Amino acid sequence: MIKYYWKQAWELLKQHKLFSVLYITGAGLAIAMTMVVFVAHYIRVAPVYPETNRAETWVLKSVTVQRVKTRGSGSWQSSHQLVRDWWYPMQEAEQVSAVYNSWELDDYIQRENLGSELNVKVKYTDPAFFRIFQFSFLAGKPFSQADFESGIMNAVVGEDLARRLFGTTEVVGKTFSLNYTDCRIVGVVKDASFLTRDSFAQLYLPYTTVAGYDKDSKSDAGMLGPYTVYFKVKDDAMGAALEAAMHEMVRKYNTSQEENKLVLSGPDVYWKSVYRRGNVPLDWWELIRLWGGLVLIFLLVPALNLCAMISTRMENRLPEMGICKAFGADRGRCFVRY
Numbered sequence: 001m002i003k004y005y006w007k008q009a010w011e012l013l014k015q016h017k018l019f020s021v022l023y024i025t026g027a028g029l030a031i032a033m034t035m036v037v038f039v040a041h042y043i044r045v046a047p048v049y050p051e052t053n054r055a056e057t058w059v060l061k062s063v064t065v066q067r068v069k070t071r072g073s074g075s076w077q078s079s080h081q082l083v084r085d086w087w088y089p090m091q092e093a094e095q096v097s098a099v100y101n102s103w104e105l106d107d108y109i110q111r112e113n114l115g116s117e118l119n120v121k122v123k124y125t126d127p128a129f130f131r132i133f134q135f136s137f138l139a140g141k142p143f144s145q146a147d148f149e150s151g152i153m154n155a156v157v158g159e160d161l162a163r164r165l166f167g168t169t170e171v172v173g174k175t176f177s178l179n180y181t182d183c184r185i186v187g188v189v190k191d192a193s194f195l196t197r198d199s200f201a202q203l204y205l206p207y208t209t210v211a212g213y214d215k216d217s218k219s220d221a222g223m224l225g226p227y228t229v230y231f232k233v234k235d236d237a238m239g240a241a242l243e244a245a246m247h248e249m250v251r252k253y254n255t256s257q258e259e260n261k262l263v264l265s266g267p268d269v270y271w272k273s274v275y276r277r278g279n280v281p282l283d284w285w286e287l288i289r290l291w292g293g294l295v296l297i298f299l300l301v302p303a304l305n306l307c308a309m310i311s312t313r314m315e316n317r318l319p320e321m322g323i324c325k326a327f328g329a330d331r332g333r334c335f336v337r338y
Helices: 002-015 017-045 080-087 145-150 159-166 236-256 270-275 284-316 318-326 331-337
Strands: 057-060 062-067 072-078 095-100 108-111 116-119 122-125 137-140 154-158 175-178 181-189 203-206 227-232 260-265
Touching: 017 270, 017 284, 057 236, 057 270, 072 080, 072 227, 080 095, 080 227, 154 159, 159 181, 236 260
Parallel strands: 122 203, 154 181
Antiparallel strands: 057 227, 062 072, 062 260, 095 122, 095 227, 108 116, 108 175, 137 181, 154 203, 175 181
């Protein structure tokens, strides 16, 4: 019976080749786009390399300072003062890492043998970064706490960059010029996908190698700066304790002075931080309407295609159904046959 249905479907497809191709192509493209949406969201929130600890990772991306006297406000990320004095000492987290973000940094590797410069994506961070994000080291190891505290240009590179510079991944101990400063390679990691934005880079260096990394602005009480902070916790209970402790610290700070009020937008568990935009509270209904509506539109196209295809086939076979009905066939038999 199944073989008969397949032969019948094939014959019907051959009767209207152009429309059959259009129907199938339209349905296939719509379903493919729907799958792209799901895969994109899966990569952003699921535990994928090297962000396999996403369920245990909390992120603080936005900090706001409200000026009481002028009734103004400023928003950015955590300053070095906040990172050093508030977040690093947190006992409610197993690991705390900060990443220096600046739109002013533009990094180039000078390649003497090729006579050109190579623009690279550099992430300036600390040793705890490699304990939160589980990179696979092909050679060497992360830069040490001593390297970090001393601001030594010891770098961890991705395998693709290592091959582009030296033709191999066996490059531990070799040096290269970054922004006309010598860097020494201490580790090589398996490349991450550029879709994993929080961990992706071609080159990792201590943020203490950046000039002025600890020079916080005197405005906004020195609380705003370029640091995104990551916290690794053991479980949800520890994450809730971390959040409560951070907001308690902010409450005590706000009650101790009257000029500025500090407001944290977070911390958020990793999957929530993906959808947060700055200091704007998450609007789940807006996200559901946006992405749910997009998926429904994509699914509507194949649904209409299938309806049109079925309607066309039914119209073509109405005479056959009429003959069967005339000879006593009931609706069930017609439905099974046609």
